[in-house]
Amino acid sequence: MSEVKEMKRTFIDEVREKLKSFGLPRLIITAFLLLMFIIAPFTGANFWVQITNVINRFSWNAVLVLAMVPMVHSGCGLNFGLPVGIIAGLLGATLSIEWGFTGPLSFVMAIVIATPFALLFGLAYGWLLNKIKGGEMMIATYVGFSVVSFFCMMWLVLPYKKPDMAWGFEGTGLRTTFPIDKYYGGVLSNFLRIQIGRLVIPTGALLFFALLALMIWAFLHTKTGTAMTAVGSNATFARAAGINVDRIRMLSVVMSTWLAAVGILVYEQGFGFVQLYNAPFNMALPAVSAILIGGATANKASITNVIIGTILFQGMVTMTPTVMNGLINLDISEVLRVIVSNGMILYALTRKTEATR
């Protein structure tokens, strides 16, 4: 009898332990999302359309969130400098279009052209972050902003000529937003697309993400990848073990930057538009909070965190407006998104366990 009781207690303890490690904010967000899914049909929204929306938005954003992983692993913190990589991706996108590539080839070429820029930016960015260990997050934020605002000038000055992208009447300067239907719009999403009734699955985009995620997962299990994790969890210990800490950190920054460059291209192919100028300013925070919602901390992140986080975050973003609108005819989803995503980052920044780095 007492044995059963004891077992019960350990079981309850276990559940409690599990919940604790899951984290209260994550629990609230999961519950909230489930509630949204339950309410949604009553507000007249089609369940399968909602699922499609969430999957779609997941496929656009997942790679950008994945770009957080290498830097978190090497102890560089959350990559608030995501715009650095995004700019490399935008250079790839615009140059690929400018040089006359169309269709799926333009997507491949965009990645190919973006790669050297991403390497270059990543090396410079990584060099800087190695100089200022401990203050990465704040400086990354402002390095990102500086690069974005510098390129605001460049988009105007660089001699782009393609009429699809450039301002017609002034002759120079790129437009703020332009459609890419003729180029790589939907190139991944429409590949092997599955449609069952009203449920649409963008198989190609999901496969592409799976491929990148698998690559990162595999990399983290190689010798260099293990070294990266070691550097992230204890830099002093890693140095004592003969690992070149600066080089590993540099590698992680380059990887993150390249993933961000590819990530923005994947985002664009789903979204159907290229956004220049001020748009990259607002790209870092959603990605950061997505991975945190997924259970990552400032120095620990896995592929699972990326997947769960992106689904929860994007689910919240897509579900709340429809449900709120249908329910009380009041769209507070944008405000809710700002509060939840930044609240999540604050929660991660203030947790005591992470203060010891």
Place this chain on the structure above:
Amino acid sequence: MNNKNKTASSKLLNFLGNNAVPIMFIIIIALCIPISGFSSLFLLNEIVTRLSRNAFLILSLLIPIMAGMGLNFGMTLGAMAAEIALILTSDWQIWGIPGIVLAMIMSIPISIVLGLLCGKILNAAKGREMITSYIISFFMNGVYQLVVLYMMGSIIPIVHTTIKLPRGYGVRASVDLTRIRKALDNVLSVNVGGVIIPVLTLLIIALMCLIIVWFRRTKLGQDMRAVGLDMEVARAAGIDVERTRIISIVISTVLAGIGMVIYLQNMGDMATYSSHSQIGMFCIAALLVGGASVDKASIGNVFLGVILFHTMFILAPKAGAVIAGNEVIGEYFRVFVSYGVITIALVMYETKKRRAKAGMGAQLAAAQQEGER
């Protein structure tokens, strides 16, 4: 002789290194003034206006720097408090000096509550105050929108349709403050050879400077400096570190609120959802341009910073139009410069901190060796 020369040149190099940012700005401005073609009278007028508009806001940044909490990106919270106060006073139709004074008084309790919250959170995030206060400003912006866009008019009574959105709740994107426009500036304003000087506003700013100078000498001010130098030593000396840090943030937030009222009465128009969003960044950039760093800032930095930064701000679009034939480039340029200056200051601060740490380690090692011997 040679030796003397050497020290002189190294001194000069040191001076240049320590004041790189202001010197760079002086060069940029010196190049841009002739290009822009603005008259000196126009420039002088603009500078005086912007000095009176912004100086108080920037002064609010000094105290957290003293307490070692870095650049307070959370000053935006004070700005939001001021905006809420101004929305209410506009709805109550209290204009002119009484309106301004009432708005200042009403902003104080809101600022105190927000400052307490911000201070508490920052105490939980020691060592990364700046990024945390930066995120707090975004987080509170969400809460601010919730209050102003959904609760005003439905829970908090708003009467006038000039302020309320047509749907019955929420505040319009812009609140007209024409009737308190320059109410403070115009009292005692003096015209000196074509330059209009808002004497009262400048007096208030001067008074605030004196208060800050006095505050540094009080017990609390000394405590803050001690906390800023070394938290552990301060704690050992019996100072309540957490409390001192919270107070410094509360003071900063309250000052930012009052500063924002001064700022908005000069503008005469308030963009309800965006006036506050950039204010922190521009104030911080201005302070850094004045030669301040993350751990050291003086009143002199504030004034030099306002003058240099805002002169650049006036000149950039015109210079951009002349050089590149596009005014927008000048606007992007000044945003780029603001971000660039903050980045450089942050990098310099972190490298200095690291060097100091490494130096301490070397000293410790040397001392240990000595001991072993």
